[in-house]
Amino acid sequence: MRFKGHLVAPGPTEVPPDVLLSMAKSVPHHRSDDFIPLFEKVREDLKWLFQTKNDVLILASSGTAAMESAVSNFLKRGDKAIVVRGGKFGERWAEILSVYGCVPVNIDVEWGKAVDPSLVEKALKENPDAKAVYIQASETSTGVKHPFKEVAELVRERDGTIMVVDAITALGVFDVQTDEWGLDIVVGGSQKALMLPPGLAFISVSEKAWKLSETSDLPRYYLDLKKEKKNQLKAQTAYTPAVSLIVGLSKSLEMLKEEGLENIFKRHRILSKGVREGLKAMGLKLLAEDSPSEAVTAAICPEGIDGQKVVKYLREKFKIIIAGGQDRLKGKIFRIAHIGYYDPFDMILTLSAVEMALKDMGYEISLGSGVKRAMEIYWEAMRDGKG
Amino acid sequence: MRFKGHLVAPGPTEVPPDVLLSMAKSVPHHRSDDFIPLFEKVREDLKWLFQTKNDVLILASSGTAAMESAVSNFLKRGDKAIVVRGGKFGERWAEILSVYGCVPVNIDVEWGKAVDPSLVEKALKENPDAKAVYIQASETSTGVKHPFKEVAELVRERDGTIMVVDAITALGVFDVQTDEWGLDIVVGGSQKALMLPPGLAFISVSEKAWKLSETSDLPRYYLDLKKEKKNQLKAQTAYTPAVSLIVGLSKSLEMLKEEGLENIFKRHRILSKGVREGLKAMGLKLLAEDSPSEAVTAAICPEGIDGQKVVKYLREKFKIIIAGGQDRLKGKIFRIAHIGYYDPFDMILTLSAVEMALKDMGYEISLGSGVKRAMEIYWEAMRDGKG
Numbered sequence: 001m002r003f004k005g006h007l008v009a010p011g012p013t014e015v016p017p018d019v020l021l022s023m024a025k026s027v028p029h030h031r032s033d034d035f036i037p038l039f040e041k042v043r044e045d046l047k048w049l050f051q052t053k054n055d056v057l058i059l060a061s062s063g064t065a066a067m068e069s070a071v072s073n074f075l076k077r078g079d080k081a082i083v084v085r086g087g088k089f090g091e092r093w094a095e096i097l098s099v100y101g102c103v104p105v106n107i108d109v110e111w112g113k114a115v116d117p118s119l120v121e122k123a124l125k126e127n128p129d130a131k132a133v134y135i136q137a138s139e140t141s142t143g144v145k146h147p148f149k150e151v152a153e154l155v156r157e158r159d160g161t162i163m164v165v166d167a168i169t170a171l172g173v174f175d176v177q178t179d180e181w182g183l184d185i186v187v188g189g190s191q192k193a194l195m196l197p198p199g200l201a202f203i204s205v206s207e208k209a210w211k212l213s214e215t216s217d218l219p220r221y222y223l224d225l226k227k228e229k230k231n232q233l234k235a236q237t238a239y240t241p242a243v244s245l246i247v248g249l250s251k252s253l254e255m256l257k258e259e260g261l262e263n264i265f266k267r268h269r270i271l272s273k274g275v276r277e278g279l280k281a282m283g284l285k286l287l288a289e290d291s292p293s294e295a296v297t298a299a300i301c302p303e304g305i306d307g308q309k310v311v312k313y314l315r316e317k318f319k320i321i322i323a324g325g326q327d328r329l330k331g332k333i334f335r336i337a338h339i340g341y342y343d344p345f346d347m348i349l350t351l352s353a354v355e356m357a358l359k360d361m362g363y364e365i366s367l368g369s370g371v372k373r374a375m376e377i378y379w380e381a382m383r384d385g386k387g
Numbered sequence: 388m389r390f391k392g393h394l395v396a397p398g399p400t401e402v403p404p405d406v407l408l409s410m411a412k413s414v415p416h417h418r419s420d421d422f423i424p425l426f427e428k429v430r431e432d433l434k435w436l437f438q439t440k441n442d443v444l445i446l447a448s449s450g451t452a453a454m455e456s457a458v459s460n461f462l463k464r465g466d467k468a469i470v471v472r473g474g475k476f477g478e479r480w481a482e483i484l485s486v487y488g489c490v491p492v493n494i495d496v497e498w499g500k501a502v503d504p505s506l507v508e509k510a511l512k513e514n515p516d517a518k519a520v521y522i523q524a525s526e527t528s529t530g531v532k533h534p535f536k537e538v539a540e541l542v543r544e545r546d547g548t549i550m551v552v553d554a555i556t557a558l559g560v561f562d563v564q565t566d567e568w569g570l571d572i573v574v575g576g577s578q579k580a581l582m583l584p585p586g587l588a589f590i591s592v593s594e595k596a597w598k599l600s601e602t603s604d605l606p607r608y609y610l611d612l613k614k615e616k617k618n619q620l621k622a623q624t625a626y627t628p629a630v631s632l633i634v635g636l637s638k639s640l641e642m643l644k645e646e647g648l649e650n651i652f653k654r655h656r657i658l659s660k661g662v663r664e665g666l667k668a669m670g671l672k673l674l675a676e677d678s679p680s681e682a683v684t685a686a687i688c689p690e691g692i693d694g695q696k697v698v699k700y701l702r703e704k705f706k707i708i709i710a711g712g713q714d715r716l717k718g719k720i721f722r723i724a725h726i727g728y729y730d731p732f733d734m735i736l737t738l739s740a741v742e743m744a745l746k747d748m749g750y751e752i753s754l755g756s757g758v759k760r761a762m763e764i765y766w767e768a769m770r771d772g773k774g
Contacts, residue, residue, distance in 0.1 A: 001654055001769060002646050003730045004403075016391075024411075259389050267388055317769065318732070343390045345705070345736040352735045352758065356766045367762040371739070372755025379743045379754060382388060382704065 005319035008350045010140050010169060010296035012191040012198050013340035015248075019195055022251040023244045030243050036235045038250050043232065045253040049171055049194075050186055050204045051261075052178035057228045058249075059201040060242040063168040063189030066201035068096050069223035070164050070185045074132065074209060076217045077101040081132040082123045084115045084151070088141035088326045089166060093134035100218050105130060111329060112142050112298070114291035117150040124154060124161070131212065132162045137170035141326045143288040143298035143335060145174070149181045156182040162209045168192055169295040171202075172256060173268045173339050184209040190245060192295070193264075195252045195341045199245045205229070268294035270381040271338035271347050274374035278351045279336075281373035282358070282365055287333050295339040298325070299354075300332065302363050307334045313357040320353050344378040392706035395737045397527050397556055397683035399578040399585050400727035402635075406582055409638040410631045417630050423622045425637050430619065432640035436558060436581075437573055437591045438648075439565035444615045445636075446588040447629040450555040450576030453588035455483050456610035457551050457572045461519065461596060463604045464488040468519040469510045471502045471538070475528035475713045476553060480521040487605050492517060498716060499529045499685070501678035504537040511541060511548070518599065519549045524557035528713045530675040530685035530722060532561070536568045543569040549596045555579055556682040558589075559643060560655045560726050571596040577632060579682070580651075582639045582728045586632045592616070655681035657768040658725035658734055661761035665738045666723075668760035669745070669752055674720050682726040685712070686741075687719065689750050694721045700744040707740050731765040 007014050028034035039058075046056040059066055071093075075081065079102045083093045086109030094104040105127050109115045115135070124130060133155050137148045148165050155163040162184035167176050171186070172193030178186050183206075190200035205213075205225060213226065227238045256264060272294040276286055279299045287298035301307045308331050311324040325333040336350055351370045359365050394401050415421035426445075433443040446453055458480075462468065466489045470480045473496030481491040492514050496502045502522070511517060520542050524535045535552050542550040549571035554563050558573070559580030565573050570593075577587035592600075592612060600613065614625045643651060659681040663673055666686045674685035688694045695718050698711040712720040723737055738757045746752050 001657065001730065002650070003732075004728065006732070263389070270388065320732075341391065343388060345393070345707075345740065346391075348739045348758075349732040349736050352762055353732065356762060356769070359766060360770065366759075367766060368755050368759025371735075371758050371762070372753075375739055375743060375754040375758070379746065382743070383747065 003319040006346065006349065007321045008337050008342070008346060009321050009323045010192070010335060010337040010339055011189070013195065013337060014342065015197060016195055016252070016255065016341050018255065019248045019251045023248040027244050028247070030237070030241050035243060039241070039246060040235045042246055042250050042253060045257060046202055048257065049253065050178045050188070050202075051176065051180065052186070052204050054178065054204045054206050055229055055232065056202050056204045057225060057232055058237070058241065058246065059203065059223070059228070060199065060239065061201045062198055063187060063201045064092065065223055066187040066189070066203045067092060067166060069203060069220065069225055070187055071096045071100055071102065072216070072218040072220040072223060073225045074162065074185070074212045074216050075100065075102050076215060078103065079131045080105055080127050080129055081134055082107065082120060082127065082130050084109060084120065084133070084135040084146060086113060086115060086142065086144060086146070087111050087136065087139035089136050089139055093166070097134070112144060112287040114144050114146050115151070117147050117154065120151050121154050124158070130161055132164050134164045135166070137165050137167040137176060138173065138293040138295045140169045140296055141329065143286075143293050143296045145291050145293040147291070148183070152181045152183055160212065162206070162212055169293065169339055172264055173293070173295045174265050178204055190249065193340050194249065195255070196245055196248050199242045200249060268338060270378065271342055271344065272297060274344060274347050274377040275336050275338055275351065277377050278347070278370035278374035282355060282370035287329070296323075296335050296337045298333045298335045301334065302358070305358065305361055305363055306331045309361065310334045310354070310357055313361065314353050317357070318353045320350060322350065348374055348378070390706040393733065393736065394708045395724050395729070395733060396708050396710045397579070397722060397724040397726055398576070400582065400724060401729065402584060403582055403639070403642065403728050405642065406635045406638045410635040414631050415634070417624070417628050422630060426628070426633060427622045429633055429637050429640060432644060433589055435644065436640065437565045437575070437589075438563065438567065439573070439591050441565065441591045441593050442616055442619065443589055443591045444612060444619055445624070445628065445633065446590065446610070446615070447586065447626065448588045449585055450574060450588045451479065452610055453574040453576070453590045454479060454553060456590060456607065456612055457574055458483045458487055458489065459603075459605040459607040459610060460612045461549065461572070461599045461603050462487065462489050463602060465490065466518045467492055467514050467516055468521055469494065469507060469514065469517050471496060471507065471520070471522040471533060473500060473502060473529065473531060473533070474498050474523065474526035476523050476526055480553070484521070499531060499674040501531050501533050502538070504534050504541065507538050508541050511545070517548055519551050521551045522553070524552050524554040524563060525560065525680040525682045527556045527683055528716065530673075530680050530683045532678050532680040534678070535570070539568045539570055547599065549593070549599055556680065556726055559651055560680070560682045561652050565591055577636065580727050581636065582642070583632055583635050586629045587636060655725060657765065658729060658731065659684060661731060661734050661764040662723050662725055662738065664764050665734070665757035665761035669742060669757035674716070683710075683722050683724045685720045685722045688721065689745070692745065692748055692750055693718045696748065697721045697741070697744055700748065701740050704744070705740050707737060709737065735761055735765070
């Protein structure tokens, strides 16, 4: 059987044809009038997405570089910072801090659980000199949503401590109120809800964070945010920007604005609920039962079934790309994304593929049981949404 | 909810990205070396698809023009021809014949049923002067497959009677052995299993048919097949060809050849079976129960549900395009296509959409019942196909 293929991984995600086409038309020169107004518009639209009046800087990099810049531009060698470490990306914050000679104070959270804000409160009390709190809004490796709004409240009133949020799989998925909730630094990436290929990262920086950056002594060159800000305020970039991705970004932001933040959040709520309920109806347990992210759902593999093999089965037999587990979760889970350019039918077909794969791998399942449950969720939601 | 949209109608059908891209690159001039070798290759590949050594002519037109040319190039004013009239496209044969002053001898078949070959045998006996038999291989309006191979056997031995097959939704779907089965004229179109936009038609002509054409006196200019043949043998066309569609055709034939005829037929067999069984598991009756075409399935609407409204619901709520009934079947059926660029997941998502629509329109259905049955069919077929 010839399969068409579907990409249902938590990044890179599917890119809409209109965005692909916009990028295929031409590559304007970045110092030309073909590009500068577009760059200015994109920067304004990003503020809308980040819900902020802060500048949002655009980097030609993956999200990890923006995470690195959120350390190297703000801290000093030897500075302490609280890290919520509940997955692969929490670990990344700690790794970056260590590389720069800073001291991560790790709050280790069981993978699959959200951090308890009181643990952050305790860590802040025990480390009054901590310069920052680093957290994921959505921990992509486990499918957990951390209570970053509650954590931000703890940081807000502290002079000299900034709240840094990796929102790479949260922006354009669920509510991230950068200004209202006092998120000093928010990091995003292109290949997630922004429905673009990889290659762009975004970072918003508050006044409080810029103030802290004045005392920073860590080495940085390409990721020098002050230099970027100076340039980007003049619709330039310090170094050559990823022009075609920014052209695509202009289109994808247009699509998102047309849909509206509330509708975007609602879409992800409904899609993720259908997937979670569908997986449970198949008899599977979810890794992030208590505080699931609307970006991605991680299912725990049944006894005797290797998650990597589920991923491989879907890829090789059906050309459907989902994600496996990373590091300590490798083989133990598989992950279905609902972040970005998806609708209920993408979820239904992905669940049907998972059911067929699991059955073929020996799991006892009545075909259609997960799909049926997801259909019920989507049907109810669509009826409610009638007008 | 923002839906992405799916096209699941029996033509135009979905066009694969690789084909769209091939057509977007450039438009070669049709008398240039950029085009001529490609045109020659396409004509060879069409012979493969038609399973014939006859010439296959390419027309810049919809399929209907090729049907018209299959009358206007072969018959004389006043000629009789047998027409199998079991749907909208059977009627079209009769209409074309009448317009040209020929005399259709109609075998009226209940819409949804296949013709009984013995009726054709009887008509041929009663009309020994009939110059042709006109039939659909796949009657798109009802989803019926006619026994055109058996009918061809009746025509084969008769000097001066040709067998004309509208295979517009049959070519590249199920077996159409032009030479082996003695099909004198076979008509195809681009926007079906060939996975192209509309705008091209194809017609293969046997020696027996060319002989008949010598006595034809019907008026024709644009659709003069003899003139086309003369040109196309030299890799030219009588009039300007639809260049970009032929470029796309080159790509789509490449994809089909890579898959192979047997696999193509098998794919359509499996996809259509899943849809038929899925619809039946929803409690629906099929229009073409006895002799279903693997191109399209027509479901009879339940009591009190208007087929046009099902189509409208899917289009407006889900951006999914299926087809309704035509003429006397309007409102009574809806049709799901499986012809062309589809895989089991397209069918699963379409069935799920139909279930949700029917339920919302008041039909008693346990959501997932049709999808479940289709999944079972696809799962079995895929297991069988392993190795």
